[in-house]
Amino acid sequence: MRSTLPTFNEVWQQQLRSCLLNTWPSADVKFLIACSGGMDSMLLLHVMSALFPHKIRAIYINHQLQQPSASWGEFVRLECEKLNLNCVVAEVDVQNGNLENQARIARYQAFEQHIAPDEILVLAHHQQDQAETVLLHLFSGSGVDGLSAMRIHDPRTHLNIWRPLLNLSREQISQWVKQHHIAYIQDPTNFDTHYDRAWCRETLWPLLQSRFPQMQQAISRSSLLMQDAAEILAEVAQQDLKLCxxxxxxxxxxxxxxxxxxxxxxxxxxxxxxxxxxxxxxxxxxxxxxxxxxxxxxxxxxxxxxxxxxxxxxxxxxxxxxxxxxQQQSPVPQELSVFLNQKIKLAAGEFCIEQQAWGLSWELLEQPLSVMPRIGGEKIHLHGRVGHWPLKKAIQAAQIFPWQRHQIQILSKDNVMLGVFTPKGFWLAESQYNQQHGWQPQLLFSTP
Missing domain, CATH: 1.20.59.20 (Chorismate Mutase Domain, subunit A)
Known part of the structure; x- marks a missing residue:
């Protein structure tokens, strides 16, 4: 009996090419295929190798969570060898915590480590994966972003992701794998209902689908609507950020x-x-x-x-x-000797010794000077102002953030305050060491 599903050659190659041209018109684009050895990623690997034979390579992530995981990596490597493709087998360490989340974090860190600047990461997520993701996000109390689930084109800070199978059903993928006799492996954790996604797929999915046969397509449409809503909200948030x-x-x-x-x-x-x-x-x-x-x-x-x-x-x-x-670690007292045009690094930032219209005596150059952390209670007579002022008040007036005040250091000579190094610059104090056309430390850049 002939299947009612379209064959791979009739439909999907055209869809894939169209999606690629609409998303990345550049002829220079290359692809890194994430391949677990499962049915979906093996079909993706074969199709991409047929369409773009000189522009792809594969990566298998060994999470080291199951005894046969190394042999699965060898399977992927050998299949890539048959297709004349390079394959990276990357081992990762999965941290303690929610196993599914930590495995995903480790996997994406490996992708970022191995992907080249001119490559797009291609993932084999399909329509049922999308619907499951929406349901799991709904159960965890997600908002619009979470219910948007996965996007076909997903640009991130360090990765550019493409999911060309996202609108295709698992039934289509399964039939095409059979039609083309593509070998693949079956991960037993896909059926272990201890994991949320496997429980959703094996226990919840059949129950819901028996009542709502078009549930998969309907949930996928909802995710697209949520993606539109998320983009609108993001535009509003950007406008509000610019305002605030x-x-x-x-x-x-x-x-x-x-x-x-x-x-x-x-x-x-x-x-x-x-x-x-x-x-x-x-x-x-x-x-x-x-x-x-x-x-x-x-x-x-x-x-x-x-x-x-x-x-x-x-x-x-x-x-x-x-x-x-x-701020929990104040700088230690130190002795400093400077010369003209010297650059010095202190807690507040990097300074350069430069001639100014008014500054410190040239006699102080190359002489030992003390640099002390602020301890509280100090007073300063700022150059050009009348009278002494609590240093604390000067710091508040300059709006130096509380978490940066540990960077403030006092420059002195024989217990005479010469000035103060701050994240806002050097403050010259009135003293017998001042003169016209003297020198001052000038802030080049502040410490973050």
Missing amino acids: GDADQLDLKLLQQLSMPRQRQLLSNWIKGQAAYRPSLATVERIQSEVIAAKSDARSALHHAGFYYLRYQNVLYKVSKAEYLA
Whole structure:
């Protein structure tokens, strides 16, 4: 009995070529095929090798979680050899935690490590994979982005991903594999319902499909609609970001003029930054309640995914973990001897010794000077101002962030304050060592 499914040669080669030309018209594009040895990726490997024989290579990721995983890698390598394709077999270490999530993280890290700048990563996800992803994201409480699931063309910071099978059913793929006698391996974990995706596929899917036979296509359509909605929300969030700040800070007065849903969307996009995934709703709400809504004199800070989020003078800042924690280590006292045009690196940044209209005496060059960390309670008589001023007040007036104040160092000679090194530059103090056309350290760039 003749199958009602179209044959591979009748339909899919034309679809694949059309998709490629619409997405990447450049003739210079090359492909890295992620091949697990399973049915879907082996069909993809064979088709791509037939269509673009000189522009592809393959990569097999050995997660080292199953005893036969090394032999599966050898199977993929030998199949690639038959097709005259280069194949990378990459071993990864999967960290503790949710096994599926950690395996995915390790896999994508390996992709980023091995992909060439002119290559596109090609994945064999199909329509049922897409529908399963939507269901799993729905069960985990995802928003519009999560329900958008996977995209055919998915440009990321370090990867450009293409999923040419995404609109094709598993039945089509299975038939084409049989028609072309393509060998493949079967991973037993695909049927282990201990894992969420396998449970969804083996237990939930048949039940739902018995009631809703067109469920797969319907869920795929929903994901496309969610992708449109996500793009619209992203455009609005970009407009709001331009209004309220930039990638590193948000003006809270402007942010709070937006409706609460737009505030949440903007914060979610802003926190995500260049990461692959958005933060959870709970994380966004914690930043709203614990940081934004904290008392004005509170120094609340919330850590998430390598950054600290904190408020200073009605602005919300996103600060790297390394920069924020650096304040716990004050610079040690040191002795310094400088000469003209010398570049020196201090806690606050890099400075250059230059002649200025007013500065320090030339007699101090190449003489031992003390550089001491600020300890609190110091007073400074800033050059050009009347009277002494608490250094703390000068720092506040200059709006130096609290998490950068550990970088401040005092330059002195025989216990006479000559000036202060800060992330905003060198502040010259009034002293008997000042003169016209003297020298000063000029800030070249601040320490992050």
